[in-house]
Amino acid sequence: MKELLIGKLNWQALPHEWFTLGGAAALLGLGLFLIILITRLKRWKWLWKEWLTTVDPKKIGIMYFIVAGFMLLRGGLDAIMIWLQQALSSGASHGYLSSDHFQQIFTAHGNIMVFFVAMGFVFGLINFIVPLQIGARDLASPFLNTLGFWLYVGGVLMVNMFFLLGGKYAATGWLAVAPLSSTQFSPGVGVDYMIWALQISGVGTTLGAINFIMTILKMRAPGMKLKHIPLFTWGSLCSMIMAVTVFPLLTATLFLLFLDRYAGMHFFTTTGGGNAMMYTNLIWMWGHPEVYVLILPSFGVFSEVVSVFSRKRISSYTSAVLGMIGVSTLALSVWLHHFFTMGAGADVNAFFGLMTMIIAVPTTVLVLTWIATLYKGRIRFTTPMLWFLGFVGTFAVGGMTGVILAQPPADFQLHNSLFLVAHFHTMVIGGVLWGIFAGLTYWFPKIAGFRLNERIGRYAFWCWLIGFWMAFGPLYILGLMGATRRLDHYTNSSWQPFFIVALLGGLVIMAGVVLQIVQIIASFMQRRQLADTTGDPWDGRTLEWSTPSPAPFYNFATIPKVATRDAFWEAKQLGLPERKYEDIHMPRNTASGIYIAALAFLAGFGFVWHITWLIVAAMLGIVVCVIARTFNEDTEYVLPAQEVEKLEHERAQKALARHQDIHTDTFEEMGLREFVRVAIKWVLDVIRNKRWRTL
Amino acid sequence: MAAKKTKRRVQVKGFLLLFVAVIVALAALLRGKDVALFNAKGVIAQKESHLMIFTVVVLLVIAVPTLMLLYFFAWKYRESNPKARRATETQHGKFLAFSVWAIPGIVLLVLASSMIPATHELDPHKAIAASGKPPLTIQVIAMRWKWLFIYPQQDIATVNYVQVPVGTPVQFELTADDAPMNSFWIPHWGGQLYAMTGMVNQLNLMATTAGDYSGGAAEINGEGFAGMKFTARASLDQDFDQWVLGIRQSSDVLDSAQYNKLLTPSQNNPAAVYSGVQSDLYNTVVMKYGSHDHMGH
Numbered sequence: 001m002k003e004l005l006i007g008k009l010n011w012q013a014l015p016h017e018w019f020t021l022g023g024a025a026a027l028l029g030l031g032l033f034l035i036i037l038i039t040r041l042k043r044w045k046w047l048w049k050e051w052l053t054t055v056d057p058k059k060i061g062i063m064y065f066i067v068a069g070f071m072l073l074r075g076g077l078d079a080i081m082i083w084l085q086q087a088l089s090s091g092a093s094h095g096y097l098s099s100d101h102f103q104q105i106f107t108a109h110g111n112i113m114v115f116f117v118a119m120g121f122v123f124g125l126i127n128f129i130v131p132l133q134i135g136a137r138d139l140a141s142p143f144l145n146t147l148g149f150w151l152y153v154g155g156v157l158m159v160n161m162f163f164l165l166g167g168k169y170a171a172t173g174w175l176a177v178a179p180l181s182s183t184q185f186s187p188g189v190g191v192d193y194m195i196w197a198l199q200i201s202g203v204g205t206t207l208g209a210i211n212f213i214m215t216i217l218k219m220r221a222p223g224m225k226l227k228h229i230p231l232f233t234w235g236s237l238c239s240m241i242m243a244v245t246v247f248p249l250l251t252a253t254l255f256l257l258f259l260d261r262y263a264g265m266h267f268f269t270t271t272g273g274g275n276a277m278m279y280t281n282l283i284w285m286w287g288h289p290e291v292y293v294l295i296l297p298s299f300g301v302f303s304e305v306v307s308v309f310s311r312k313r314i315s316s317y318t319s320a321v322l323g324m325i326g327v328s329t330l331a332l333s334v335w336l337h338h339f340f341t342m343g344a345g346a347d348v349n350a351f352f353g354l355m356t357m358i359i360a361v362p363t364t365v366l367v368l369t370w371i372a373t374l375y376k377g378r379i380r381f382t383t384p385m386l387w388f389l390g391f392v393g394t395f396a397v398g399g400m401t402g403v404i405l406a407q408p409p410a411d412f413q414l415h416n417s418l419f420l421v422a423h424f425h426t427m428v429i430g431g432v433l434w435g436i437f438a439g440l441t442y443w444f445p446k447i448a449g450f451r452l453n454e455r456i457g458r459y460a461f462w463c464w465l466i467g468f469w470m471a472f473g474p475l476y477i478l479g480l481m482g483a484t485r486r487l488d489h490y491t492n493s494s495w496q497p498f499f500i501v502a503l504l505g506g507l508v509i510m511a512g513v514v515l516q517i518v519q520i521i522a523s524f525m526q527r528r529q530l531a532d533t534t535g536d537p538w539d540g541r542t543l544e545w546s547t548p549s550p551a552p553f554y555n556f557a558t559i560p561k562v563a564t565r566d567a568f569w570e571a572k573q574l575g576l577p578e579r580k581y582e583d584i585h586m587p588r589n590t591a592s593g594i595y596i597a598a599l600a601f602l603a604g605f606g607f608v609w610h611i612t613w614l615i616v617a618a619m620l621g622i623v624v625c626v627i628a629r630t631f632n633e634d635t636e637y638v639l640p641a642q643e644v645e646k647l648e649h650e651r652a653q654k655a656l657a658r659h660q661d662i663h664t665d666t667f668e669e670m671g672l673r674e675f676v677r678v679a680i681k682w683v684l685d686v687i688r689n690k691r692w693r694t695l
Numbered sequence: 696m697a698a699k700k701t702k703r704r705v706q707v708k709g710f711l712l713l714f715v716a717v718i719v720a721l722a723a724l725l726r727g728k729d730v731a732l733f734n735a736k737g738v739i740a741q742k743e744s745h746l747m748i749f750t751v752v753v754l755l756v757i758a759v760p761t762l763m764l765l766y767f768f769a770w771k772y773r774e775s776n777p778k779a780r781r782a783t784e785t786q787h788g789k790f791l792a793f794s795v796w797a798i799p800g801i802v803l804l805v806l807a808s809s810m811i812p813a814t815h816e817l818d819p820h821k822a823i824a825a826s827g828k829p830p831l832t833i834q835v836i837a838m839r840w841k842w843l844f845i846y847p848q849q850d851i852a853t854v855n856y857v858q859v860p861v862g863t864p865v866q867f868e869l870t871a872d873d874a875p876m877n878s879f880w881i882p883h884w885g886g887q888l889y890a891m892t893g894m895v896n897q898l899n900l901m902a903t904t905a906g907d908y909s910g911g912a913a914e915i916n917g918e919g920f921a922g923m924k925f926t927a928r929a930s931l932d933q934d935f936d937q938w939v940l941g942i943r944q945s946s947d948v949l950d951s952a953q954y955n956k957l958l959t960p961s962q963n964n965p966a967a968v969y970s971g972v973q974s975d976l977y978n979t980v981v982m983k984y985g986s987h988d989h990m991g992h
């Protein structure tokens with residue numbers, strides 16, 4: 001009976017170790033705080049109508065940023081715990097974590113950083129920026145987009161579920177390598193949590209990717225040919241095409257792993273004729289392209305940033321586009337470089353080594369294109385530009401170490417070592433993450449309506465740059481000293497100083513993160529002075545800067561006409577055209593996405609704990625929701641032209657008033673000291689005047 | 696203006712200082728440390744390290760000028776530089792577009808022309824030719840979480856300890872039993888190779904200098920991962936023979952009862968030796984998983 005009702009769930013599964021207890025307390029605390037806050041502010045309806053059920057890609061983008069931002073903190077905490085253990089656990093000392101716990105942490109860290117931080121930010125940026133860059137008002141399918149977002153949130157919850165409802169997380173490394181991930185070697189629900197977190201969010205990724213490909217191909221402003229689309233959109237297009245190509249493969253592979261675990265099949269097991277090498281192949285056929293899914297949008301961001309802040313057209317647009325296409329095509333045929341050490345023959349290894357090295361060519365072409373763009377430019381060292389300059393140097397090191405790893409004989413020595421760990425963090429932090437930071441800073445005015453504080457932004461940048469090299473420089477050296485990855489303990493005490501430096505580097509990075517949070521708060525406090533009243537704070541080149549900041553929900557009052565690359569720049573040279581307002585068709589909000597994702601989450605939860613009735617009920621629910629959605633004809637409404645005109649007029653008035661309000665000559669950006677002073681004053685004021693009562 | 700200039704000078708000085716400090720700190724940290732991959736004690740490790748160094752040098756030849764150009768342009772064309780000439784568009788001819796592709800292309804050709812022969816030469820399955828010495832075969836079974844070494848020619852076995860004579864080619868025949876995928880790695884001697892159930896993966900290595908080195912599991916394989924280490928000793932021929940003779944005196948035998956005991960998962964196992972091995976033990980272990988392709992034959 002109990003089995004029927006709650007499957008394999010039981011009391012022992014509930015959190016009882018200090019880290020699950022801590023995690024549960026933190027999650028429940030945060031949840032409770034938010035619930036109280038929203039209730040006090042009477043914002044539930046607003047939250048539901050304006051945000052949770054929205055189909056506006058800009059709002060969905062912002063929600064992606066928020067969730068991914070929290071996940072960055074969550075994954076960052078994991079990272080510090082990993083570093084701390086390794087700094088302590090040398091020789092006689094075994095650190096403060098058990099090996100099982102340590103392995104769960106680095107597994108969760110990897111899953112969270114790749115799927116819920118990097119992917120989250122990438123989808124956030126694409127959601128917000130791509131429609132604006134191509135002069136579109138919404139997406140090919142606004143509904144699929146909310147569904148994709150909520151499935152992503154479902155994955156986020158699933159990956160953190162073991163905190164709340166117990167059990168453990170997987171301890172297999174982020175790819176759940178077989179046969180380690182089989183029930184034989186990983187009993188318990190850890191791997192199942194991972195499978196369902198990735199399945200749910202993975203389906204979301206596939207849907208989202210299809211949607212963006214259709215949007216970019218079909219919804220561009222009149223006159224915008226493929227050869228005109230901005231480079232961030234190109235990067236996104238390449239990235240999404242790769243995602244559509246490989247994510248179904250991930251889904252299929254994890255499904256087979258699920259069948260092994262749930263139904264006792266033998267696809268990847270050691271016994272019963274299973275073949276674990278098959279899993280290794282399949283997972284990397286997805287896994288390698290995945291890293292390029294992440295980096296291509298960043299290539300796009302940097303291309304925009306270099307061009308705008310050099311006040312120059314990008315050099316050799318064709319080469320840049322060919323570079324991106326080349327990278328993404330080649331990326332499909334190199335997966336075996338992740339297991340040269342499995343023992344395939346020399347011919348196979350040499351082939352995949354060669355293909356991998358060839359990828360470095362289009363990558364180098366992109367870098368050379370950016371350099372040529374700087375030449376004779378008029379360069380402004382804004383923070384996005386700093387991220388770019390930090391990125392290129394760092395990325396060059398990552399590219400070089402990648403080419404070393406691509407040589408099979410060298411890889412036999414470096415595979416599974418900390419050198420490899422340093423390589424991919426160089427790429428993922430120095431390339432993907434910094435690209436995202438550059439993009440967020442660059443587009444922040446469009447998102448929030450005001451610029452970010454540059455002063456504190458610069459401090460954050462330097463913390464990240466210095467912290468990164470302190471944290472990962474030693475890992476390169478440790479790898480060369482023969483240290484493998486994922487060690488919760490080592491006997492060679494001469495490694496310890498390097499691990500300690502790495503930990504310190506991690507702390508410096510953390511300071512950078514704190515500074516970024518401070519930067520956002522400080523900018524918010526000075527939002528009136530930092531306001532972007534023109535919609536074009538950087539003297540931009542592409543269409544997103546032609547609409548006011550923050551962008552109106554219909555993106556463009558009149559759809560721009562395009563005849564060239566850098567359409568807005570050209571329009572500014574020629575003089576902006578007269579506006580004529582027209583009726584706008586807008587998609588209606590829908591809650592179907594939330595419902596379906598919630599049901600998918602429940603089904604996944606049922607699979608994790610073998611609760612059959614829940615699985616059946618949730619699946620039926622999904623079918624009903626999809627059918628209901630399909631029969632819903634009333635998914636659009638019309639915003640009349642007069643209404644648009646009124647809105648535009650009001651906005652212009654407001655902007656004008658604000659513009660006159662800003663005294664640029666006397667305004668100074670807040671520094672850290674000033675921030676601390678104001679913050680303390682505010683807190684004292686709240687306490688003294690008992691202001692929380694009115695909050 | 697002057698103030699700005701001194702500020703910049705201070706910044707430049709600061710950077711130089713930082714740079715020097717980093718170098719000094721690195722040198723201090725690395726003093727007396729054993730950087731295993733560049734302190735090769737085996738022929739394979741030696742050649743692998745040469746390949747790495749060659750690759751790095753070639754890459755630096757292109758990367759250093761490229762990065763210098765980048766930072767030089769960034770500095771020269773800063774907005775506040777009144778002397779720089781500006782343009783809003785790069786006037787690039789066909790030559791630039793061509794060289795942007797040609798430069799990395801040439802580097803690729805150079806690297807590929809060393810990588811492809813090296814991959815064949817350093818194929819782990821390839822037997823090492825040594826002057827007149829017959830190779831020593833060591834059968835390796837990865838278990839949870841220990842390494843079992845069987846010396847069929849000597850009829851001895853060891854756990855978490857392996858000894859080989861210097862200058863003799865060694866064929867490690869890797870497999871696994873009741874264990875996830877493992878990777879067998881002795882950094883001072885040469886690169887790693889996977890050990891998997893139901894098949895034999897052959898790794899050829901040869902030690903060049905006597906000494907004790909550490910080896911271990913490189914691929915995550917469960918709770919006992921970090922402790923799955925062994926000492927790899929290279930000794931002179933006569934020391935090796937002595938060692939074998941010594942083990943022959945031991946009364947412990949690796950029969951199936953003992954083997955099954957070893958199969959029970961356990962962590963941080965001390966070294967152990969056995970003076971006789973049940974005949975055909977290794978093949979039985981390999982065959983027990985059904986037939987798979989045998990690699991490396």
Ligand code: HEM
Nearest residue numbers: 291295337338356360399402403405406415416424427428
């Ligand atoms: C010049 C281009 C690159 C080359 C030649 C290259 C080469 C390689 C090779 C050969 C490996 C396998 C090493 C091993 O497992 O032994 C590897 C691993 C990896 N690379 Fe790269 N790479 C490049 C760019 C990138 C980029 C742009 C990213 C990320 C955005 C990236 C992320 C990774 C990751 C995540 C892994 C391994 C993950 C794991 O084993 O858990 N790489 N790279």
Ligand SMILES: [Cu+2]
Nearest residue numbers: 288335337338
């Ligand atoms: Cu790869």
